[in-house]
Amino acid sequence: MLSTVEVVQVFLARLAAQDASGIARLCAPTVEWEAPDPNGVRWALGSRTRREVESHFLTLFATFDLEQLAVRQVVVDGGDAAVFGRTRWRVFATGEQVTAQFAAVLSVHLGEIEQYWHMPDTLAVATATGAARTGA
Template sequence: MVPWIRARSTRADVADHFRALRDAHVPEKRGGLTPAVLVDGADAVVFGDIRQTVRATGREYRAGCALRLTVEDGAITRYHVYEDSLTVAQALAGDAVAG
């Protein structure tokens, strides 16, 4: 189970999402790239490449991701994350990570 991958609908839920991400990874061993950002009015899609190291297992992983965002009146009103959850789950379990 990946603790941050679940439905969320409140500000508190979103804050918990980011705390779970922070707590699960080694901050000094993270990185990523954002090769493309597409914007259409209030909506945007951000394509990325995540590089993390799981604190509990020491496993490094790299996974593609996309974020779908909507910004209204200066606030993010939609934040959907699409990621390679199999690679993330394998790293959390300590399994060999596909690469």
């Protein structure tokens, strides 16, 4: 069974590799979820299945190409981990580049992610995708 630190390390490696199915396999059968949709406008709250987690990341990776993932700090307290960093994405539809600060909180139990909160700079994402102008 992986420790909280190991789960976070594997999660970040799979995120950098844009491995949606690998990320989903790190999750418990049901994950408490709080994260924006890929264009950064609407927030998805509540429980998600592994399949829904995979679908979220597949949509994210079909919308954006991750060019850089820079982790500034990881704080672990038992089964909880907070990750702070910066990402740089390229929007496939427009070619526009998005740099966004983020914080993510993962709660790990028995080697699986049971809670995922992702708090990116949604204004930067919505502006780059055009969602801020259209009100999508």
